[in-house]
Amino acid sequence: MELVTINDVRAAASRIGGLTLRTPLLDSEPLSAEFGSRILAKPENLQHTGSFKVRGALNTLLDWRDRGILPAGVVSFSAGNHAAAVARAGEQLGVRAIVAMPTEPVASKVENVVRYGGEIVRTADLAGTCAALAAEHGYPALYPFDLPEVIAGQGTVGLEICADGPEPDLVLVPVGGGGLLSGVAVAVRALAPRARIVGVEPETSNAMSLAVRAGEIVPVPDPTATIADGLMAPFAGRHTLAHVRALVDEVVEVPDEAIGDAWRGVVESTKLLVEPSAALGLAALRTGVVRAPPGGVTVLVLSGGNTDLGRLAAQ
Amino acid sequence: MELVTINDVRAAASRIGGLTLRTPLLDSEPLSAEFGSRILAKPENLQHTGSFKVRGALNTLLDWRDRGILPAGVVSFSAGNHAAAVARAGEQLGVRAIVAMPTEPVASKVENVVRYGGEIVRTADLAGTCAALAAEHGYPALYPFDLPEVIAGQGTVGLEICADGPEPDLVLVPVGGGGLLSGVAVAVRALAPRARIVGVEPETSNAMSLAVRAGEIVPVPDPTATIADGLMAPFAGRHTLAHVRALVDEVVEVPDEAIGDAWRGVVESTKLLVEPSAALGLAALRTGVVRAPPGGVTVLVLSGGNTDLGRLAAQ
Missing domain, CATH: 3.40.50.1100 (Rossmann fold)
Structure with a gap:
C-alpha cells in the first residue's frame, strides 16, 4: 500500500495553515526534572476545537x-x-x-x-x-483516521515538532485508530531520522497492538472500557496499520489506572487542560514501559483537551 | 518619581531570556466569537513556576x-x-x-x-x-511588586505581547500590588501607543483602585476576602501607583462571583489550567465593566496557573 509522504504532509501544512493554529512546543521543567530528559509538550488541546x-x-x-x-x-x-x-x-x-x-x-x-x-x-x-x-x-465518509488525506493532515503535528524544537530523540503519540501516529511518523521519520517513534494505547482499547501482532486488522472486544474516551477505536485502519508497520518503532500498552494518574499529572505539571487520551505518553514513561533517553529530548504529543472538569478533579 | 522605561524592560528581557519561557500568544476562537473581538491570551500559567x-x-x-x-x-x-x-x-x-x-x-x-x-x-x-x-x-527584601527591577522584569510580558501578535487595542491585566500592570503598561504604552491598558482588581481586594482614588497608598481592610488568592496585596506600591497614574487608562473592579464564573470560563474556553487571579480580564469583559473593541484585538494576560483542581471543579 502506498504511504503518505513528507511532501503530502508539507502540502497539507500549506493548505490548512491559515485555518489552524501552529501550536507551540512547550518545555516542562517539572517533567524534565522527573525523568532526567528534556520533556517538551506539543499541546494540541490548544488547537481550534480543542484537538488535533x-x-x-x-x-x-x-x-x-x-x-x-x-x-x-x-x-x-x-x-x-x-x-x-x-x-x-x-x-x-x-x-x-x-x-x-x-x-x-x-x-x-x-x-x-x-x-x-x-x-x-x-x-x-x-x-x-x-x-x-x-x-x-449519498455523502462520502470523512473517516476519522483511515484516509491518506487525514493522515497527511495529522502529520503537520510532526512537521511542527521538527521545525520548532530541538531534534527529538523520542516522540510519544497516543493511539486510537492510528491516524495521528501515522502522520507524525511520516514527518518525524523524514525530518529526524534517528528519533524513536512510539505509539501508546490503553490496554483495554488496543486496536493497533492487536493488528500489529496479528499482521491484520482485528476488532477490539470492548474498546469503550478505557477512561481515554478519545481512543476508543473499534479497529485499526488499513492505511494506518501499513504506516505503523513501516515507520513506527513500537506500539506499547498502558493500564487504565496509569492513564488516570498521568492525566492528572499532565494537567498539574504542564498547566494545560487535557483530556485523558492526551496523557498516554506520560503514562508510558511513568509505568516504565518506555524510557525517556537520559539527557535527550522527549516530545509528548498532547492530543486534545475536551473533557469535564469534575471527572478530572475526581482522579 | 522616576518611571521604569522601555529600555529597562528591554534590558530585563536580555537578562532573563535564557532562564524564562517566551510564552506564546494564543488565539481563542470561542472567546473571540463570544465578544466579536479577536481575543488573544498571554498564558503565563505556562511560565516556569506557573506564573509570570x-x-x-x-x-x-x-x-x-x-x-x-x-x-x-x-x-x-x-x-x-x-x-x-x-x-x-x-x-x-x-x-x-x-x-x-x-x-x-x-x-x-x-x-x-x-x-x-x-x-x-x-x-x-x-x-x-x-x-x-x-x-x-540582614538580607535585603526582594519585594513582590514595588521595586523598579521587578516592574521591569514583569514588563517583558508586554514586550512579548507587542512583538509576537497584532497591535493590541485593549490589554487587560489582573492587579494585586500592580507590578505586572506597571511593567506591561511601560512596554505597551511605548510599543502600541494607541492601545487601551486596563487593570482589573477584585472588589474586595482593591488596593490600586483605593490608591488611585485617594491619590495615595491606602491599606485594604481585608484583602483576603477574594477567591483570587494571587491578588491579595494589602496595599499598592509607591512605584506601582506612580506607573499606573502615568501610564494606565483605567483600573476597574469586579465582584467575586464574576471571578469564579470567569475562572471556569477561561479554563473551558482556552484549555489552559489557570488560577482564579488569571480570570480577572474575562470577568471584566463578561460583567460588561470593560468592553472588547468590536473587530479589534483584545489581549488577556493570564497571570498564573497554580491552583487546586478540586476548587476549580467546584466552581
Whole structure:
C-alpha cells in the first residue's frame, strides 16, 4: 500500500495553515526534572476545537475542493473530537456534517460538535451507522483516521515538532485508530531520522497492538472500557496499520489506572487542560514501559483537551 | 518619581531570556466569537513556576549580580507565586530565599516553593514579618511588586505581547500590588501607543483602585476576602501607583462571583489550567465593566496557573 509522504504532509501544512493554529512546543521543567530528559509538550488541546483533529478533517475537505470533488455533505463516526473537527471544517467550506457518536459521549464533546453546526446521530455501532448514513444521504465518509488525506493532515503535528524544537530523540503519540501516529511518523521519520517513534494505547482499547501482532486488522472486544474516551477505536485502519508497520518503532500498552494518574499529572505539571487520551505518553514513561533517553529530548504529543472538569478533579 | 522605561524592560528581557519561557500568544476562537473581538491570551500559567513572577524576581537578582551587590540571601512576602519565583531565582543564582506566606496558602503553591528550595514562614502579617526577617538575617527584601527591577522584569510580558501578535487595542491585566500592570503598561504604552491598558482588581481586594482614588497608598481592610488568592496585596506600591497614574487608562473592579464564573470560563474556553487571579480580564469583559473593541484585538494576560483542581471543579 502506498504511504503518505513528507511532501503530502508539507502540502497539507500549506493548505490548512491559515485555518489552524501552529501550536507551540512547550518545555516542562517539572517533567524534565522527573525523568532526567528534556520533556517538551506539543499541546494540541490548544488547537481550534480543542484537538488535533481539525488538521486532518480540514486537509481532506480542502484537498477534495482542490480536486473539484467537494461534496454537499459528509458523514463520519467519532467519540467527539473528529466530529467537532468535521463540523468546523464543514462550516468553513459550506459542507453539511453528519456524525455517528456513542450513546454516552462526553458532554463537552457534544457541545463542541453542536457549536460548529454538526449533526449528531447517537449509536452503539459507530462504523455501521456511519455506513448507513452514507447510503441514506449519498455523502462520502470523512473517516476519522483511515484516509491518506487525514493522515497527511495529522502529520503537520510532526512537521511542527521538527521545525520548532530541538531534534527529538523520542516522540510519544497516543493511539486510537492510528491516524495521528501515522502522520507524525511520516514527518518525524523524514525530518529526524534517528528519533524513536512510539505509539501508546490503553490496554483495554488496543486496536493497533492487536493488528500489529496479528499482521491484520482485528476488532477490539470492548474498546469503550478505557477512561481515554478519545481512543476508543473499534479497529485499526488499513492505511494506518501499513504506516505503523513501516515507520513506527513500537506500539506499547498502558493500564487504565496509569492513564488516570498521568492525566492528572499532565494537567498539574504542564498547566494545560487535557483530556485523558492526551496523557498516554506520560503514562508510558511513568509505568516504565518506555524510557525517556537520559539527557535527550522527549516530545509528548498532547492530543486534545475536551473533557469535564469534575471527572478530572475526581482522579 | 522616576518611571521604569522601555529600555529597562528591554534590558530585563536580555537578562532573563535564557532562564524564562517566551510564552506564546494564543488565539481563542470561542472567546473571540463570544465578544466579536479577536481575543488573544498571554498564558503565563505556562511560565516556569506557573506564573509570570519569575520574570521580575530573576531580573532583580541578575541586575543585582551585574551591579556586584548580589546578597547571600533575600527575604520577601507572597501568597505563593512570587515566593516560588524568588526560590527558583535564588536556587539558580545560589541565593537563600526566605518568604513570608499566609497562614492558609493554596497547597500547590506551598509545594511549588518547597520544590525550588524556598523557606516559608507562615504569618497573618505578611509585610511586617518580611521586615522582621530582613532585620533578623540582614538580607535585603526582594519585594513582590514595588521595586523598579521587578516592574521591569514583569514588563517583558508586554514586550512579548507587542512583538509576537497584532497591535493590541485593549490589554487587560489582573492587579494585586500592580507590578505586572506597571511593567506591561511601560512596554505597551511605548510599543502600541494607541492601545487601551486596563487593570482589573477584585472588589474586595482593591488596593490600586483605593490608591488611585485617594491619590495615595491606602491599606485594604481585608484583602483576603477574594477567591483570587494571587491578588491579595494589602496595599499598592509607591512605584506601582506612580506607573499606573502615568501610564494606565483605567483600573476597574469586579465582584467575586464574576471571578469564579470567569475562572471556569477561561479554563473551558482556552484549555489552559489557570488560577482564579488569571480570570480577572474575562470577568471584566463578561460583567460588561470593560468592553472588547468590536473587530479589534483584545489581549488577556493570564497571570498564573497554580491552583487546586478540586476548587476549580467546584466552581
